[in-house]
Amino acid sequence: MENSREFLIKVARRNLGRRPRRTFLLILGIALANALTIWILTFRESSYKTMMENILGMKYGQEQITKRGYYDFDKGAINPYAHFSKKDIAHLPKTFTLRTQGTVLAASDANAIPVLLNGYDLESELQHSKLSTILPESFRLKEKFGLVLGKRLADALSVKIGSEVAMIGQAVDGSVANEMFRVEKILDLGGGEFEKNFAVTEIASMQEFLSMPPENVHLLVNFGPLMDKKLITGDLKKVKWQNLLPEIASSSGFMERFTRFYAIFFALVAGLAMANTLSLSFLERVKEYRMSTIIGAPVAWLRKSMGLEIFFISLSSMVLGNILILLAITFFYFFPLNLSLLTGGSPLQMGGIILTQDVKVRPEMWIFLVCNGFFIIILTLAALYPMRVVMKKSQKV
Amino acid sequence: MRKISIFQYAIKSIFRQKSRNFFIVFIVCLTSVFSLFTASLFEGKNAQIERNIIETETGNYQLIEKNYFEKYDPLKPSILDEKTRDTISGYDATPELLLKTTILHPEGAQELTLIGIEPESHEIVFPLKEFMTGNWPLTNDGSKNVVIGKKFAEKLKLNIGDELVITYQDQSKAILNESLPITGIFHNFGPGFESHNAFVSKNFIGKLINAENPDAFHRIVLRSKTLPKPKEIDRNLVLKSWDELHPELTVMMKFHNGVTRALIVFMLVIAYVSIITPVNVLWDERKEEVKLLQTIGASEKTLYVIASYEAFVLTLFALGSSVIIWGVLHGLASIHGLDFSMMGERSVVRGGILISSVVYPVINLLHSSIIILFHGLIIFGSNFWCIRSLLKKEALGE
Numbered sequence: 001m002e003n004s005r006e007f008l009i010k011v012a013r014r015n016l017g018r019r020p021r022r023t024f025l026l027i028l029g030i031a032l033a034n035a036l037t038i039w040i041l042t043f044r045e046s047s048y049k050t051m052m053e054n055i056l057g058m059k060y061g062q063e064q065i066t067k068r069g070y071y072d073f074d075k076g077a078i079n080p081y082a083h084f085s086k087k088d089i090a091h092l093p094k095t096f097t098l099r100t101q102g103t104v105l106a107a108s109d110a111n112a113i114p115v116l117l118n119g120y121d122l123e124s125e126l127q128h129s130k131l132s133t134i135l136p137e138s139f140r141l142k143e144k145f146g147l148v149l150g151k152r153l154a155d156a157l158s159v160k161i162g163s164e165v166a167m168i169g170q171a172v173d174g175s176v177a178n179e180m181f182r183v184e185k186i187l188d189l190g191g192g193e194f195e196k197n198f199a200v201t202e203i204a205s206m207q208e209f210l211s212m213p214p215e216n217v218h219l220l221v222n223f224g225p226l227m228d229k230k231l232i233t234g235d236l237k238k239v240k241w242q243n244l245l246p247e248i249a250s251s252s253g254f255m256e257r258f259t260r261f262y263a264i265f266f267a268l269v270a271g272l273a274m275a276n277t278l279s280l281s282f283l284e285r286v287k288e289y290r291m292s293t294i295i296g297a298p299v300a301w302l303r304k305s306m307g308l309e310i311f312f313i314s315l316s317s318m319v320l321g322n323i324l325i326l327l328a329i330t331f332f333y334f335f336p337l338n339l340s341l342l343t344g345g346s347p348l349q350m351g352g353i354i355l356t357q358d359v360k361v362r363p364e365m366w367i368f369l370v371c372n373g374f375f376i377i378i379l380t381l382a383a384l385y386p387m388r389v390v391m392k393k394s395q396k397v
Numbered sequence: 398m399r400k401i402s403i404f405q406y407a408i409k410s411i412f413r414q415k416s417r418n419f420f421i422v423f424i425v426c427l428t429s430v431f432s433l434f435t436a437s438l439f440e441g442k443n444a445q446i447e448r449n450i451i452e453t454e455t456g457n458y459q460l461i462e463k464n465y466f467e468k469y470d471p472l473k474p475s476i477l478d479e480k481t482r483d484t485i486s487g488y489d490a491t492p493e494l495l496l497k498t499t500i501l502h503p504e505g506a507q508e509l510t511l512i513g514i515e516p517e518s519h520e521i522v523f524p525l526k527e528f529m530t531g532n533w534p535l536t537n538d539g540s541k542n543v544v545i546g547k548k549f550a551e552k553l554k555l556n557i558g559d560e561l562v563i564t565y566q567d568q569s570k571a572i573l574n575e576s577l578p579i580t581g582i583f584h585n586f587g588p589g590f591e592s593h594n595a596f597v598s599k600n601f602i603g604k605l606i607n608a609e610n611p612d613a614f615h616r617i618v619l620r621s622k623t624l625p626k627p628k629e630i631d632r633n634l635v636l637k638s639w640d641e642l643h644p645e646l647t648v649m650m651k652f653h654n655g656v657t658r659a660l661i662v663f664m665l666v667i668a669y670v671s672i673i674t675p676v677n678v679l680w681d682e683r684k685e686e687v688k689l690l691q692t693i694g695a696s697e698k699t700l701y702v703i704a705s706y707e708a709f710v711l712t713l714f715a716l717g718s719s720v721i722i723w724g725v726l727h728g729l730a731s732i733h734g735l736d737f738s739m740m741g742e743r744s745v746v747r748g749g750i751l752i753s754s755v756v757y758p759v760i761n762l763l764h765s766s767i768i769i770l771f772h773g774l775i776i777f778g779s780n781f782w783c784i785r786s787l788l789k790k791e792a793l794g795e
């Protein structure tokens with residue numbers, strides 16, 4: 001039995017070595033198809049993660065918790081009266097930051113522009129969000145109604161550090177809120193709409209401005225892992241980032257499905273190529289197989305011999321494909337790919353934020369497993385047809 | 398003995414190995430149809446986004462007063478003088494005055510941009526009347542009447558006949574309130590646009606910002622495919638195309654195009670490696686024939702010519718059939734459209750504007766020709782590579 005297995009392996013190896021060039025081309029072809037399939041999915045995943053880290057880390061968080069009815073996505077509106085007490089979220093893991101916000105008319109000596117004024121808990125914001133990439137962690141506003149503005153907004157209002165800006169908005173007690181804020185910091189966020197709308201004050205100032213109880217807030221922005229839904233109790237609601245940024249979610253979902261569709265197509269074409277090449281190789285050996293049958297070789301033996309060949313081809317192409325793609329991923333991890341290659345040099349921006357252009361390509365285990373598994377299935381199916389044809393032909397003595 | 402041309406010889410050679418050549422033709426046809434159809438779908442999707450944006454208050458180009466463009470400062474509008482008139486003559490154009498206001502409402506404060514229009518000329522860029530209920534705009538009479546978006550009306554629970562109170566800053570820097578009667582509600586343009594824009598008469602904004610010259614404007618929206626020459630533009634104005642006005646959207650479209658192109662290149666690589674083995678086998682099997690041809694005097698050049706003819710015929714079959722299949726698919730998709738909701742595009746909103754998820758493909762001749770050319774090249778390339786290695790082997794006496 002042992003000898004028979006060794007013999008079979010020897011025969012399969014010899015058969016593959018008979019036309020080394022053809023075998024090599026076939027293995028290389030499948031390996032390349034496998035590597036490209038893994039690559040497009042890995043690159044999409046890495047670029048998507050880089051983009052989302054930028055957008056979510058800076059502003060939106062992985063998810064938000066609000067009082068039910070705070071966001072009305074259908075009308076593109078927020079309900080400032082829907083605020084909740086900090087006590088309701090005291091039990092949640094501390095990976096979040098709290099915010100209070102409201103639309104106001106920001107009026108300077110030169111201009112008046114409506115903006116969304118945000119009340120940030122700067123200490124936790126700098127600890128959890130990517131705001132720490134543009135502000136030192138020790139940064140705090142000196143005055144009660146101090147203000148941090150984006151450079152584009154400051155330019156639009158023609159204000160400098162030290163200038164006063166009148167904010168007029170709607171307080172949550174139904175009265176008109178108005179207060180003078182002093183600009184303490186102007187941030188260069190690289191341009192984009194985010195910079196044109198960036199107006200931040202301390203959460204306590206915002207609560208006072210909006211006549212809100214100091215223990216109440218509008219938003220919990222979670223920058224850590226997603227929270228268990230069971231922990232969100234009472235009148236509170238979890239809001240996914242996909243609801244906050246539907247255009248990005250829809251566009252990214254579309255590209256995800258599109259690349260998967262392409263990946264499946266790549267595997268199918270590679271499968272067809274393998275089926276064809278195996279047909280050529282096996283059909284060349286029909287006479288040989290027929291002879292073996294005549295001298296008493298069992299059908300199972302022929303099947304096993306062909307199966308072993310297919311196994312060797314699949315194994316070598318999978319190994320080669322994975323080595324190639326791992327090398328590419330390692331290279332592009334240390335020398336990140338610039339996304340502007342795909343946009344003709346224009347900087348990518350999403351949700352008003354100019355994104356980091358360099359994508360560090362990182363391997364994803366699930367992509368390797370799914371792609372290799374899918375390729376093995378496709379290649380096995382592709383090999384069945386030539387095997388069946390050759391088996392039939394070799395039986396005809 | 399009957400003489401045959403190289404072309405006939407090529408066809409005979411191809412039909413000698415029908416099934417193998419069919420496979421080559423099939424693979425190239427499959428990948429090229431896939432690439433062509435993908436490219437035309439994306440072209441159609443981009444064209445659809447472009448058309449929707451242009452037709453929704455953006456136009457192809459905008460001439461914008463510099464101060465307003467940079468700072469949203471409404472207090473220094475430009476005047477439509479002879480020079481600017483000359484610049485825009487020949488284009489469909491509508492001048493507008495704009496004012497960013499805040500609505501302080503019990504339902505919550507809200508940002509609202511008032512777009513002051515001359516209804517007659519405005520019809521060209523945005524057929525407002527077709528998408529509104531109510532009875533304004535008809536004339537640029539300077540009345541306070543306002544047409545608000547449906548989403549805005551729903552949010553603030555406003556109806557035709559109600560009053561909308563806006564808060565704004567006037568020329569003396571005073572913060573003022575003004576009450577405007579709502580005479581119309583426009584709809585079907587996406588939540589972003591409907592929530593943050595409202596239409597009033599241009600003369601009314603002129604009164605609010607003390608710019609009562611009827612020729613005052615902050616921007617002129619142009620419907621034209623031709624860009625006016627920069628030297629004709631006044632220094633106080635900036636000329637922006639629709640894509641510059643929506644940079645986020647444009648760059649995303651470019652990104653999607655870039656990804657599609659990269660995938661098409663990958664597709665070419667896959668097609669090449671898929672056909673190289675059968676092509677190689679085909680030439681290997683003709684080793685004796687090649688030797689014979691050389692014996693009777695065929696030079697290497699002649700063999701390459703034979704290979705080119707065979708590659709040409711295969712290309713003709715592969716790309717001819719792919720163009721026919723693509724044409725049929727394109728024709729069907731052009732009539733019925735392709736619903737991208739199956740690819741996860743449920744509610745398609747781009748730049749705040751609602752866009753249908755049904756895409757009608759558009760052929761870009763240049764891109765399609767490049768795709769076809771490269772698919773042809775892989776057939777030629779594989780044939781040349783295989784005959785070259787065969788001749789090399791023979792020279793080495795293998």
